[in-house]
Amino acid sequence: MTEVPMDNVVRMAEAAKQEIVAARSRQELERVRVSYLGREGKLTSALRCIGQLPSEQRPAFGRAANAARAAVEEAIARRREELAAEDAAREKRDQLDVTLPGRGPAVGHRHPLMTTLERLLDIFVGMNYQVMQGPEVEWFTLNWTALNYPPDHPAMDEQDSFYVTDDIMLRTQTSTAQIRAMRARHDESCPVRGLDWRFPPHEVLSHCRCTPPPTRVVVPGRTYRRESVTLTHSDVFHQIEGLVVDEGITFADLKGTLAAFLRAYLGPDTRVRFRPDFFPFTEPSADFSVNCEMCGGAGCRFCKHSGWVEIGGSGMVHPNVLIAGGYDPARVSGLAFGFGVERLAQRRFQIEHIRTLYENDMRFLRQF
């Protein structure tokens, strides 16, 4: 009985050392440590027996037990170091080259023309405009007659056109939507809503049986010109048309509206210039330009050394056009404007040739 606790302690320490060496991980090692040296551990419990021993045996047992305990602790510490070294080696082995490229679907890219268009429309929505669309293949009467182009007028020569039949053509300008936008504002029951597009435009107002509410729209869309397709010319391009019809709309409102829009798009320091121009469907008419942001107005090849870049055309809606839309020019007035989207996109991203926008080279698209 006297020898038993001592032998027991020594055996226990040997078994512990074997278990320690066999432990494959720090968690396993910790389990071994707890099972021997924890508060309820085997070695701890054995040491607790010292009180039951006769007093003369106690010092020897104590020494032996402490030596066993120390040996186990040392073995644990050694094993812990070994495991740490193994972990470090494994972590080194498992290290990834984080500079290798990632995988998975490559994100797509947005076309710069369409992001430009979205931005422009968002500005107008913020200025309380409704966005509307109209057909690209349009009645001759809507592209010309209702917009106050006299028959056989040279103003039509400025927009060489594609014809489908004598009566149907590809619209040369989104301005055609002015008439559609105005007529759509009439009451459901008003005859103007249902008028055939071939109906003489100057007689429309006399058929109106309602008081149409104000109109405030922008119309984005494709337009067409019969031009040779080159680096710098396209037969199809995008425009945005704006139209406000209400009581008391002024030429000053036209200037302020375009200036506010251009400053929102190009920046608050943008300078805007208006100059007389001629469009049959507006009067007074004005083209509008902004200071060239490439050279700051000093003159460069982008602005043909003028310091200004022309953006589009505008004016007060001609009374005949209001009449064609079923609005009474004695009651309301209107402002209208239109401009090309390609040019703004080209300037924004410094894309020199319009053709680049329509080629859709992936090497181009990936840049956006």
Place this chain on the structure above:
Amino acid sequence: MRIPVDWLNEYVPNNLSVRELAYTLTDVGLEVEAIEDAAGTAVLDITVTPNRGDCLSVVGTARELAMALRVESRERDPEIAESGPPASGLATVVLDDPNLCPRYSARIVRNVKIAPSPSWLQRRLELCGLRPINNVVDATNLVMLELGQPLHAFDCKRLRCPPGEGIPEIIVRRARAGEQLVTIDGEERELTPEILLIADASGPIALAGIMGGSSTEIHDDTAEVLLESAHFDPATVRRGARALGMSTEASYRFERTVDPGGTVRALDRACQLIAELCEAPVEIAEGVLDAYPHPIEEREITLRPARCNALLGVSLPPEEMAAHLRQLRLAVTETEGALRARVPTFRQDLKEEIDLIEEVARVCGYQNIPETLPESSSGVGGLPPEIVLERQVRHLLQGLGLSETVTSSLESVDALDRVRLPQDDPRRRAVAINNWKTVDRSQLRTNLLTSLLEVVAHNGRHGVDDVAIFDLGRVYLMHDPEELPEESQHLGIAGAGVMERGRWLPSGDLQKWDFYVLKGVVENLLEALTGQPGEFTPEPHPSLHPGRSARVVVSGEVVGCLGEVRPEVREAYEIPNRVFAAELDLEVLRKHVARGLQYEPVSRFPAIIRDIALLLPRETPAARAEAVVRETAGDNLESLFLFDAYEGKPLPEGQRNLAFSLTFRRSDRTLTDDEVEDVMERIRAGLRRALDARIRE
């Protein structure tokens, strides 16, 4: 129009630099496009808007410059000395239709001696882009440049007299079908009745307002000249010039309206010049042959100052408006609440009050009108639902790895052949352009596949074989040539090559475009938009690989198709690699876009998961098996997915193994194993019965 600055300055002396001069003109609406330096003077290249025919001259431009500088332009009246017999005894003029030619004035000059004109005159013409001919012709051209009135000089002796008459008769009439005329450029012109003519007893001698004929032109031996100075109807000249495919200095001006009141002044100025240019004294026949049956009066227009201020957004006093209009040579009288303005005949573009309001604004200066914003109108702004949907689609597809393209809607007539659409296919009803410029852009597209394949081909030609694109664009179908075509917004998707990034990975590991990648893109899109991935059923398509094409159905409605592009179609576009493409009709899709979704609480109870594997004939669609599982499973089946589809060894030939994972769960309580086993047994029985499936354990 080209105008030498030294000539302009003769009318409006000024101290402006050429650049300042250009800005000044541009600011009043005469846009100076370019400034050219010539020896001794600069030449302005001015774009004149089509309403301002009166500015197609030095005098007209000078009037605008004078207005801008608030001075008077110095115009001199021509002085001539008439001598010899009255002109009325030398020729007569007959107007067939005064609507087409309201005025025809002519003078006759005798004893002229044809010679080259002096160098100052030649130089002026050349600076303006005209070629000097001889003193008489050059004099008429100089007057045209100076005053804007095109003139024509006939050799009087070469004009034919009517039978029995001793003097020639100038007739202005429409051409008769079959008539011909050799013009001074040597071209023989076939004439049609829409062309207005000058004729003599022998027939046509000039195209009215366009070009003279060679038989009566000025020769070296010409001694007697009949100078024509007419006012032709602008639209008539334009129709005639277009019918002949001609545009001349004269027709350009007549189309844009020439001053009907200025014909005689131009004649006098030409006579004065000819007299100066000929060595020996010339004889200017007394009087003018002036056929002007219904003189065009100066218009009177009323301008209401209040209306003008209201429209411009300014508050100009009426007397300032009157002063502005007087700057433009309008005679203005101020009455109670209105201004009465008499418009000189050279301003035929001023017809009504709005025209005067524009002139007030122009003289006032656009830069002097304030900038204001319209009073807020009742409505609020917003995007229409179709644009909202397009934006969603763009963002989703970009996230799914596709790039957006913008393609032309005009395409070649053979585009539809290249995608093998049969002649009777409804997508053959293309909108054809009747005056196309090049045949490769002569009709509007009827589908987006042709546009997408062009993009894939373009990239292939530039060494880019990996393409993942989408295009939102309209397609056009002509149903009835009396009505507008149908335009609908489509979504096209195309993919080719590798679709995954990470090219350093073993190439076999990289995802390449195939049918199921494409289908996955479409399913993801549909699920995000409509809440369901759509249904796909086999459907042949002329452009797509048979057996690898499907139509896409959402809530029972066909929204489009997808599949692998046929090799023959790829060959037509010279695309070597396989291409996968889809086309959806966005307007149909928009009807199924999820709106007003309601949240369903998720179950708090545990799920039981079971797998089932079945052996089926290869032809049985997986969707059919899935449908049978769903039908027989009942409410306790929460979801299922296919996790294996295998054919080949060791399975029997023509058989395929499909394996589904089924998740069972209720929202009100925990399911028991026995309950689920009952359901599984029902499913197995259903599969055996409906599909003759062998269930694999």
